[in-house]
Amino acid sequence: MSYRIAAPDEYLAITGMGIKNVHITKTAWVWPFQRCSRFSVQPHDYAMNLQAMTKEKLQFLLPVVFTIGPDVNARGANAKGAKQAAHAGSSSQADHVNDEDRGDALMKFAMLLAENDNSKISKHGLEQIVKGIIEGETRVLVSSMTMEEIFTEREEFKRRIFRNIQGELDQFGLKIYNANVKELKDAEGSVYFQSLSQKAHEGATNQARIDVADARLKGTVGEAERHGKQEQEIAKINADTAVKKTERDAERARAEAALKTQETALNRDVELARIEAARSTQAQDEDLKKAVEVKRAAAELERLRATDLVKAQIKRESQQQAADAKAYEITADATANYEKTTKSTDAAAYKTKVDAEAYSQAAIKNAEARLQEKLKEAEGMAAMAEAYGRLGQAFGGPAGLLQYMMIERGTYVELAKANAEAIRGLNPKISVWNTGAAGAGGEGGSQDSAATMRNVYQMLPPLMTTINEQTGITLPEWQFGRLAGELGHGVDKNVAQVNGKKREN
Template identity: 40%
Template sequence: MARFVVAGPSEYLAITGWGIDDVKLAKKAWVWVGQQCMKFNISPENYEFNVQAMSSEKLAFNLPAVFAIGPKISHDSEEALLLYAKLIAPHNHTSNQHVKNLLKGVIEGETRVLAASMTMEEIFQGTKSFKDKVFEQVQLDLDKFGLDIYNANVKQLVDEPGHEYFSYLGQKTQQEAANQAKVDVAEERMKGEVGAKEREGLTLQNAAKVDAETKVLSVRQKGIGLKEEAKVKSEVQVYENEREAEIAAAQAGLAMKKAGWEKQSRVAQVEAVKAVAIREAELQMEVERKNALRLTEKLKAEQLSKANVQYETQVQESNAALYDRQKAAEATLYEQVKSAEARKAQADAKFFEQKLAEDARMYAKQKEAEALATVGKAKAEYMASMLQAVGGDYNALRDYLMIDGGMYQEMARINASAVTGMQPKISIWSNGGEAGAGAMQQVAGVYKMLPPLLSTVHEQTGMMPPAWLGSLPKDGSN
């Protein structure tokens, strides 16, 4: 008997049995005795999954997804349909549930593996790329069963119960937007109020500015020359101080690196020496053990032909000799180990002492460099403040520094020491008149000596006296 079977528009026939080696696919065919025919639908079906996964930070989340999956239709080959037919053949009545369970296992496995290699932020920010990677890996596994993903859609990531990462993240975003809106409103209100005040003040400022600029311009032009000169000198001094500080810092860094390299070299040398000593001790112990075993075997071979009593006696003697040698070897090994430990302790103590010395020298150099930098900075700030205090007058600053530093006293002391032991001609200047009696006369005499004294200082040093102290006498005057 035979029957003619026709498949529907979205169906295929899978025929096996007599006259067919494997499986025959057809849309219509005669089914003969000894053959079996099964219809299967090739329309894609929708499968909904709620995959539970965990990110690399051990944060759990749900990934709702909907897949449209069906047999792969190929015009060139029926291999994919054959794979699908073999997949559903043993489960003809429950094929849909069987395929769903298979797809669930594949999708959950690939999703969990991919999520475990990514952080939650990477998954959330790159949802599209994450979805594409999941679909790509799932499709590779579905190719083995002749299935194809026709469409797929991943819904919004959902928190696991007890893990509110996404909800907190949404609250954070909403709060940030609300705060930014409040800031924008306050900023616009501030701009309006400040703008009105600025317009009122600009009118008064511009009128006062014209009057002030007219008066200041003449005075400013006079001081520009002196200010520029002082500015250049101060910048040169600051630059020199900065270069000295950089040199000191570079030297300190070089010293630190040298100390580190020397430390590594010495540690490597100590480790090499200790490794050699340990290896020598191990080899010596192995040699002693081999010698003892060799002697034991030799004694056993020599005593085999003797009587049992003599044999037992020799065995005892051999055991005693072996025991003595073992004890001697253990004592030698113990001495070598203790000697190695003592050498190691000495090396460690020496290394620690050298390290402390190096640390102390490096710390001293570092503090010296910091002190030099601090002194230079303080001097620069002091000079700048003094120059500003005297209104940018460099000559007045120089005279003040000479007086404050005791330059005139030092010059008097040097002149006095130069004429010690000599018979100098000392002149006392006077205008010949009487300035009064007693203390007032002495004060008048000192005041009369100032012009000649200033002339002498000018001749010896070329320096002019400050304006507040007096001026040099003109030629021919006392």
């Protein structure tokens, strides 16, 4: 075990026991079965002289210098509050975070350098990767632009190179600290920039001559204008000075008047404050005197209360002593009676306890026997319920199980036998009578007005006879017997079929 400390421009990368991926830190204890590597975070310059071709198939040399190093600010999971940043980050940043490096740029860089134990070979490999990215992205960008666009939009060209290369370097935890695109040069066998330079030189020379002539003309005219404006400005300044001097004098007079007014107001406020302070002191003095008198009266009241309280306490203590003596006598008698009663009660309680224990043992044994019996019955019922549940599932539900059990146990046959036994020996009587229009000797439309009443009275005698035969109830003769004899000649003879026999009423 050892304690490692990194230099100001270094970090420690620790792997091994107890560390899931790679732990990036400045200082740490390195335990057994752990490995610690140092890596520098100093940026390096990558100078390249790229040969590229524009959209018009023009070849040229593009000298560039990039300052690239590890991104020490994008710490990801190793930084404080990384979990909150991972949840609150944008979706584009979350897409670049994987489960291995958790978006930590230094962890990505450390894993890139860990490809080989030899640091020189690792630096060489890193240089090849960076130069390959710069060269590839620059050539792709140049091939989509014309030479005119490259010249006229130098800043946009530089920003696009920076953005494209930075997007590729993010996966290795690297950051572009500076990018410098130098002047473009002709490739071998090309004189494009030389021709443009000569053209620009000649144009600049001619334009310089024109500019010199224009400058001389402007100088002569401008000198005359300057003299005139100088005299005008001097007169204007003198007038402004006089006006400002007058305004300053007026402001000084106003300030002196305001000062005197403020002094008067301050003197008045001071005098008022002095008077208020004197009155306040007098009022406080009166309040203090009043408070002293109140406290003196309260003290006298408390003294009188204390005197009465002492007298009452002495009287209460004497009464308490007499009561205590009486209570002691009562307590002594009660104690003697209690001891005597306790002895007899203990004997009876001991006997009752012995009998209760014997009865309790017998009751416990009986209860245990009944419990075992109930448990066995419950187990049998549970097994039977489980079997019925499975039969119900097999027959499609409780209804199917019920039909199966009724068929299995002959319930339907028993029900049929019980129904047959219930109606055996019955001798039902059925009476049918007719009091319709046919007895009147005509159709429904030719009856007289008394036909309805006559039909009702004709129906009553056979109805009473039927009730008597079926229930044994005989109605009084004075109500229906004589009436039936008198109206018997007018009642139609109706034939009733009862148990296969004909009967006339």
